[in-house]
Each structure stands twice: as structure tokens, then as C-alpha cells.
Amino acid sequence: MAQTVYLLSPPTTPLRSVSKLPGSSPSPSIARIPLRSLLPHSSPRLRHHLRFHACSASAALPPSPDLGLLASDNGSSNLAAAAAIDVDAVTEAEMKENGFRSTRRTKLVCTIGPATCGAEQLEALAVGGMNVARVNMCHGTHEWHRQVIRQLRRLNEEKGFAVAVMMDTEGSEIHMGDLGGAASAKAEDGEIWTFSVRSFNSPLPERTIHVNYDGFAEDVKVGDELLVDGGMVRFEVIEKIGPDVKCRCTDPGLLLPRANLTFWRDGSLVRERNAMLPTISSKDWLDIDFGIAEGVDFIAVSFVKSAEVINHLKSYIAARCREREIAVVAKIESIDSLKNLEEIIRASDGAMVARGDLGAQIPLEQVPSAQQKIVKLCRQLNKPVIVASQLLDSMIEYPTPTRAEVADVSEAVRQRADALMLSGESAMGQYPDKALTVLRSVSLRIERWWREEKRHEGMELPDITTSFSDKISEEICNSAAKMANNLGVDAVFVYTKTGQMASLLSRCRPDCPIFAFTTSTSVRRRLNLQWGLIPFRLSFSDDMESNLNRTFSLLKARGMIQSGDLVIALSDMLQSIQVMLVP
Numbered sequence: 001m002a003q004t005v006y007l008l009s010p011p012t013t014p015l016r017s018v019s020k021l022p023g024s025s026p027s028p029s030i031a032r033i034p035l036r037s038l039l040p041h042s043s044p045r046l047r048h049h050l051r052f053h054a055c056s057a058s059a060a061l062p063p064s065p066d067l068g069l070l071a072s073d074n075g076s077s078n079l080a081a082a083a084a085i086d087v088d089a090v091t092e093a094e095m096k097e098n099g100f101r102s103t104r105r106t107k108l109v110c111t112i113g114p115a116t117c118g119a120e121q122l123e124a125l126a127v128g129g130m131n132v133a134r135v136n137m138c139h140g141t142h143e144w145h146r147q148v149i150r151q152l153r154r155l156n157e158e159k160g161f162a163v164a165v166m167m168d169t170e171g172s173e174i175h176m177g178d179l180g181g182a183a184s185a186k187a188e189d190g191e192i193w194t195f196s197v198r199s200f201n202s203p204l205p206e207r208t209i210h211v212n213y214d215g216f217a218e219d220v221k222v223g224d225e226l227l228v229d230g231g232m233v234r235f236e237v238i239e240k241i242g243p244d245v246k247c248r249c250t251d252p253g254l255l256l257p258r259a260n261l262t263f264w265r266d267g268s269l270v271r272e273r274n275a276m277l278p279t280i281s282s283k284d285w286l287d288i289d290f291g292i293a294e295g296v297d298f299i300a301v302s303f304v305k306s307a308e309v310i311n312h313l314k315s316y317i318a319a320r321c322r323e324r325e326i327a328v329v330a331k332i333e334s335i336d337s338l339k340n341l342e343e344i345i346r347a348s349d350g351a352m353v354a355r356g357d358l359g360a361q362i363p364l365e366q367v368p369s370a371q372q373k374i375v376k377l378c379r380q381l382n383k384p385v386i387v388a389s390q391l392l393d394s395m396i397e398y399p400t401p402t403r404a405e406v407a408d409v410s411e412a413v414r415q416r417a418d419a420l421m422l423s424g425e426s427a428m429g430q431y432p433d434k435a436l437t438v439l440r441s442v443s444l445r446i447e448r449w450w451r452e453e454k455r456h457e458g459m460e461l462p463d464i465t466t467s468f469s470d471k472i473s474e475e476i477c478n479s480a481a482k483m484a485n486n487l488g489v490d491a492v493f494v495y496t497k498t499g500q501m502a503s504l505l506s507r508c509r510p511d512c513p514i515f516a517f518t519t520s521t522s523v524r525r526r527l528n529l530q531w532g533l534i535p536f537r538l539s540f541s542d543d544m545e546s547n548l549n550r551t552f553s554l555l556k557a558r559g560m561i562q563s564g565d566l567v568i569a570l571s572d573m574l575q576s577i578q579v580m581l582v583p
């Protein structure tokens with residue numbers, strides 16, 4: 001018999017017997033799966049598999065956003081059956097190559113920039129494990145971003161990827177201008193530079209920097225310290241002449257286009273009028289309209305100060321985009337966002353530890369504890385969290401990371417953040433694919449180590465749901481995750497229309513992967529950001545027995561699971577937990 005724990009409503013149909021009891025199955029431990037560091041570029045099988053995908057897509061399938069690529073080793077007669085379930089091509093190949101128990105749990109976000117905006121480069125990132133592509137509205141034109149987003153959509157349709165798109169707003173930060181088209185400018189010790197709100201024609205006068213904030217000259221005082229990119233270069237303000245501010249370089253370094261500026265007085269960040277600027281500027285609203293029109297999956301809001309702006313944006317999106325949701329991610333990168341952390345995270349659909357700007361606003365030595373606190377709070381409140389910035393900064397220039405960078409990535413994985421993000425490494429670095437490979441192999445290694453060592457510190461997960469029905473779902477997920485660990489099951493299957501139940505399971509960070517079945521491609525893409533979830537698109541009914549049997553045969557036909565695998569199945573339609581062996 002399938003072992004069923006009924007909660008509230010019994011299933012409408014009695015469950016079919018399975019041949020073996022869970023207890024009699026060979027112990028489904030992770031250790032029996034040969035685990036190799038997964039390097040798709042070096043794997044002939046995966047390359048073959050993805051080529052197969054590409055052919056079958058153009059030959060047999062109409063391009064449809066609802067049809068991922070079909071890969072079936074069983075020939076074209078099975079194509080129609082296989083089409084009934086979609087999983088992204090890279091995950092499928094990974095599952096076939098190494099078994100689903102060892103799939104990567106930590107998700108990867110790549111910032112797209114000049115180094116990666118071409119179709120081939122985007123494809124290489126997708127094959128390399130990019131789950132979410134981020135476009136930063138600080139840089140580039142709408143036309144540039146549109147090209148990138150459309151190329152990604154085309155790759156998803158044609159090659160069977162499910163890469164989600166995140167648009168990141170510019171926000172009202174103070175930053176330098178474009179350096180008149182130069183890639184960088186060197187500021188030497190003792191040099192006098194002019195920072196000005198005037199707009200200049202290029203080429204810029206020598207040692208002159210445009211500042212985007214009109215109140216700049218009024219707000220700074222002689223004697224203030226001016227920090228570029230949180231201290232990569234430092235200046236001291238020596239004179240104010242109308243709109244021009246003369247500064248002496250005190251810490252030399254490289255100035256990059258549109259680098260962030262902060263000014264400090266008596267050792268503290270000056271947050272006068274610039275702190276009064278709106279979180280979402282008029283330009284940001286236009287960018288948000290653009291993002292909605294282009295169908296992005298996430299909008300990340302820079303320099304969030306309070307929950308109010310998140311609520312405002314969420315209702316703005318709801319009014320303009322009725323057919324699907326766009327998740328709103330709060331970037332925690334300012335002193336105000338730390339002060340109002342809990343209310344901001346509660347209001348958002350996720351958060352980003354944006355360590356670049358955060359490290360310019362609080363002392364660097366406080367960034368690690370802030371990161372740990374944000375990651376923990378997000379987990380407790382069930383919001384996906386991304387750890388971002390400088391994870392592999394040296395890889396912008398070099399093909400190998402520093403040991404310290406590997407340790408930093410490991411720590412974020414160990415904290416079990418949902419996702420890690422590349423910025424300059426993938427946007428403008430020389431080794432975007434290598435950087436992604438490092439994130440992938442470090443994640444896999446640390447995750448495996450933690451499972452083998454069973455180092456699961458039990459995190460106190462407070463009740464988060466309010467309605468009774470949601471409370472039942474939450475309890476089911478907590479219990480199912482615990483059962484999954486105690487029984488050593490191979491996978492948890494969750495059938496979820498909104499994604500909520502998949503996310504509640506992910507929050508428990510169980511040992512085994514979570515197969516999340518959802519009916520919509522947009523929910524499926526959004527689930528891509530969450531720890532441990534393998535999102536599938538599948539249409540399903542309220543009849544769990546038929547859902548399960550269908551899923552088993554579809555996944556078996558695709559070689560993704562086998563008879564004898566032990567699974568726990570849950571759904572948000574039928575509040576039950578079932579333990580069963582794949583027949």
C-alpha cells in the first residue's frame with residue numbers, strides 16, 4: 001500500500017498499491033549516487049543532449065512559450081506524451097547525467113552586460129546553469145535591454161531553457177556620468193578633480209566628472225570625504241565654485257563609468273537631501289513600464305527605504321499586469337533598509353543582499369553579519385534571498401578566483417541562501433562562463449558536504465501564514481520535509497498552482513530535491529529563484545492519484561526517475577501527504 005498521511009480531506013480515489021513498502025526499499029541515500037562536479041561544457045552527453053534538444057525543437061515543435069523543449073530518447077512517437085511535461089533542458093540533462101538527487105540546490109543569477117549580451121554568450125550562460133538573468137537599468141538603453149530580453153525568450157522557446165528575467169531599477173543613487181565614453185579613468189594620488197552637475201559635451205574636460213544629482217554641490221561641504229564605489233577611490237572636497245566641486249584624490253584608483261558616489265563627514269555617511277529622493281524615480285517608473293511590457297519575471301528595487309514603496313509598486317503592477325504576476329525583490333543596500341528590514345521583507349516577494357552599495361553605507365566589517373541576518377530573516381519569512389556583489393570579483397580579470405572568494409561563496413551556500421549573483425564578472429568580465437562554473441561547482445560541493453555530514457542546524461521556523469487553510473499547508477510542508485529527511489526519501493513532489501506550497505517546502509531546505517509541478521510557465525520561471533526546487537510545467541487535475549500516475553510515467557519515459565524511487569507527494573488542492581514508491 002502507498003502510505004498515506006491524510007490531513008483534513010481524504011483523497012477522492014483510493015490509492016493504488018505499490019509493490020514494495022518504503023521500509024523495504026534499498027536505503028535511498030545520496031551517497032550511492034556517483035557525484036561528480038558537474039561541468040556541462042566538458043560533458044559530451046550533455047552537449048549531445050542539448051544538441052538533440054535544439055534539433056527536435058526546430059523540427060518537431062511549434063515555438064510556443066508553453067512548450068519547453070522535448071527531449072526523449074524514445075523517438076518521435078513519444079513526443080506528444082513528453083510535451084505534457086516541461087522541465088528546462090539543462091536541468092533535465094543534469095538529472096540524466098548525474099541523477100536527480102545531486103542536482104544543485106543553490107540558484108544562480110547572472111547580470112547581463114556587454115560581455116554576455118550576444119545570443120551565443122547567453123546560451124553559454126544558460127547551459128552553464130544560469131537560472132535568472134538580471135539586467136541593470138543603471139546601464140544601457142531600452143533598445144539594448146529589449147534585445148537581451150527577447151533573445152533570452154527566444155532561447156527559452158527554441159532551446160528549452162527556463163531562464164527567468166530580473167530587471168533591476170537604477171534608483172535615486174548618486175553616481176558619476178559616463179566618462180565621455182571612456183572605459184575607465186585613472187585618478188592618481190594628490191590630483192585635483194572637478195565633480196560637477198553641469199552636463200558636458202564629450203570629450204569631457206580633463207579630470208572632470210559629471211554627477212547625476214542636482215543637489216550635489218549644495219549638499220557637500222569643504223572637508224567632506226567623497227567615496228567612489230564605496231572606497232575604491234577616495235577624494236577630499238577642497239573647494240566649491242558654483243556647480244563645480246574641486247576634490248583632491250587621497251586614495252588613487254580606477255574610476256568606472258556611472259560609479260556610485262557617497263560622501264562622508266566626520267566618519268559618517270551624509271544622508272541629507274539625497275536621502276529624501278524618491279526610491280523609485282520618474283526614470284525608474286518608465287523602466288518599470290518597460291519591464292512590464294517586456295514580460296520580466298522579477299523587478300528588483302534599488303535603495304529601498306521602507307515597505308511602503310514595495311506595496312505601492314506591487315499594486316501598480318497588479319493594476320497593469322492582470323494576467324500574470326511579477327515578483328518584487330527588495331534590494332537591501334542602505335542604512336534605512338536595514339532599519340526597516342522586517343517590514344520591507346514582509347512586503348516583498350524576495351530580497352537581495354546588495355553588498356556593493358551596502359558596503360558603502362555601513363562599515364565593511366558589518367557586511368557579513370548583515371548578510372547572515374538578512375538571509376536568516378528571509379528564510380523565516382519564506383522569501384527567496386539572493387546574495388550579490390563581488391562574490392568572484394577578481395574573475396573580472398583573472399580566470400581563477402582567489403581562495404578568499406571561494407570561501408565567501410561557500411559561506412553564502414552554507415547559509416543556504418536561495419541564490420548567488422554575478423555582477424561585473426558576467427556583465428563585463430573576461431571570464432563569465434568560468435565564473436559561473438566556479439559558482440556551480442562550489443555550490444554543488446558545499447551542498448553535498450552538508451548532506452553527507454548531515455550538518456543541518458535546525459532553524460526555528462516561525463508560523464508565517466495567517467489563514468487557517470494556509471496554516472494547514474504550512475504544517476503539511478514542515479512535516480513532509482521532516483519526514484523526507486527522516487525516511488531518506490529520494491524526492492518530494494509538490495503540485496502547486498500558485499507556487500506557494502513549493503516555496504513553503506523550499507523554506508524547510510530538505511535533504512532531497514523538490515519536484516515542483518505547476519500549471520503556468522510564468523510561475524515555473526519564478527520558482528527558478530528558490531532553493532532546491534526543480535520546477536516543472538504540467539497540467540494536472542484535482543485527482544491526485546491520476547496526477548501521480550501520470551507524472552510517474554512521464555518522468556520515467558524521460559529517464560528522470562526510476563521504479564523503486566521513494567517519493568513523498570503533496571498538493572495544495574488536496575491537503576495530504578503521501579509516501580510512495582515509484583511503481
Ligand SMILES: Nc1ncnc2c1ncn2[C@@H]1O[C@H](COP(=O)(O)OP(=O)(O)O)[C@@H](O)[C@H]1O
Pocket residue numbers: 111112113114136138139140144256258356423424425427428
Ligand atoms: N547594460 C549594460 N551596459 C553596459 N555595461 C554594463 C551593463 N550592465 C552592466 N554593465 C557593466 O558591468 C558592471 C557591473 O554591473 P552591475 O554590478 O550590475 O553594475 P554597477 O557596478 O553599476 O552596480 C557595471 O559597472 C558596468 O560597467
Ligand SMILES: C=C(OP(=O)(O)O)C(=O)O
Pocket residue numbers: 136138168302333353354355356357358388389423
Ligand atoms: C547589487 C547591487 O546593486 P547595483 O549593482 O545595482 O549597484 C549592489 O549594490 O550590490
Ligand SMILES: [K+]
Pocket residue numbers: 136137138168169170171302
Ligand atoms: K541597479
Ligand SMILES: [Mg+2]
Pocket residue numbers: 302333354356357358
Ligand atoms: Mg547597488
